[in-house]
Amino acid sequence: MVTRWAFFITLSLLNLLVVTTVVMWSLWLPTVGWSGDGSDSATRGNLWALCLPKQSRQHNGEFYKTWEEAGDQTYHPFQTRVRVVLWSDALWRRTGLAKNRNRTWYKLCPRRPACEFTREHMWVSYADAVVFHLPTLPTNYTPELMPRKRKVHQKWVLFSMESPVVTRGKNMASYGGVFNWTMTYRGDSDVLTSYGSRSLLYNSLPALPANPGKPPRNFAREKDRLAVWFVSNCYAHLTRHHYAKELRKHIKVDVFGRCGKSVCAEDRGYRSTCFKKTIKRYKFYLAFESYKCREYITEKFWRNALENEVVPVVLGAPKEDYIRFAPPGSFIHVDDFKSPKDLALYLKRLAKNDKEYNRYFRWRSMQFRKNTTLDKGRWCNLCDKLLQTCPQERKVYADIYRWWKGKEGEEYCERTLLPEDIPKPHFDLSIHFS
Ligand SMILES: *[C@@H]1O[C@H](CO)[C@@H](O)[C@H](O)[C@H]1NC(C)=O
Ligand SMILES: *[C@@H]1O[C@H](CO)[C@@H](O)[C@H](O)[C@H]1NC(C)=O
Ligand SMILES: *[C@@H]1O[C@H](CO)[C@@H](O)[C@H](O)[C@H]1NC(C)=O
DSSP: OHHHHHHHHHHHHHHHHHHHHHHHHHHHHHHHSSOOSSSTTOTTSOOOOBOOOGGGGOEEOSSEEEEEOTTOOSOOTTOOOEEEEEOSHHHHHHTTOOTTOOOSOBOSSTTOTTEEEEOOGGGGGGOSEEEEEGGGSOSSOOGGGSOSOOOTTOEEEEEESSOTTTTTTSOGGGGTTTOSEEEESSTTSSEEOOSOOHHHHHHHSOOOOOOTTSOSSOSGGGOOEEEEEEOOOOBTTOHHHHHHHHHTTTSOEEEESTTSBOOSTTOOOTTSHHHHHHHHTEEEEEEEOSSOBTTOOOHIIIIIIGGGTOEEEEESSOHHHHHHHSOTTOOEEGGGSSSHHHHHHHHHHHHTOHHHHHGGGGGGGSOOOOOTTOOOOHHHHHHHHHHHBOTTEEEEETTHHHHHHOSTTOOSBOOOOOGGGSOSSOOOOBOOOO
């Protein structure tokens, strides 16, 4: 009888051991088990943090430094989740989630269920990252408005979709030494939050048969109008307004938006059917950015023009930036023309020649080269970076002011005459195109 009980108890203990091991293993596996090449093979929704040898990560850069925190005990291999607090309400609105949702944690990147987001500040002490929205941060760094305590491996992430011109009112120097990561449209950010990219674009458009070098169909046939410009920042002294005014002397450009005529009044969202249908009727879309800044290529280019299969005429970032980011041969850059008049002549000629016009769509039938630095969308990019970063890694932007603005004499944004530069009393600073 005694031996039978002993046998039974031993068996139970053994069983418990096996179950515990399996549970621990399954918790552990997702964190360390699968290599992170960024591909979807990581079906468990996790990536593998890659820890390189110490020396390679010590770095004293111009704007930031990186180092390794030896013996950091805060991370353990059973950690299976990363949590992110979106500190600024403006960021929460960007997630597209309704205000009155009742859950605390959201998976903004469904393919990485291990990565969860909240906007509730009370969770900040648990967070692996806290994201701050630059355009709505206080002018000066104000510690009382930031989280009180900060876990040693917690990353403070500076987020901006706006250009340095828009955030010029911020005393960026006062934020030196505060942020660990940057998350902007610029390619040298730690996390990319672009307005668009080749990978996102190819994903959103219907696939066309691969047929390198040939336009997949006649895009010109669907179009009965020439050029369109939607413009809503009517501040008169933007470079693009002078350019557009000149251009319109030589070619018909329909102007919609706050500074032009109204169209799609009842449903003004840029994803609305009315908006898309309107744009698709045109051969050219003026994707003129408000500010001329390096790499600043916005939804005007990606969503409004390319997604609607209209050829963008671009003014803004230098041509080399468009070449680096845009599909090859997909746009017309104003810098290629001596004057707005020359551009107008070219557009008119192109509009009459379907064969030439369709050359701007050859990229649609090219195979997109696989690239592990693909843009997966902003929240997924953040999740992947968090899951892939070695937990002992440290980084801080000591000179965030110069990182953001650019080195002296090599600023990222071209100077613009801004309202504050114009002596008062100033008259109407807005422009209207009829
Ligand atoms: C919470 O929201 C979900 C959907 O957003 C809804 O189905 C559910 O009933 C809500 N629960 C409460 C307690 O309000
Ligand atoms: C992948 O993309 C990055 C960023 O766009 C680029 O720097 C890199 O050269 C690309 N790699 C390949 C193999 O195309
Ligand atoms: C983030 O920056 C702070 C402030 O300089 C620094 O103390 C901390 O170690 C950094 N954390 C990480 C994870 O890089």
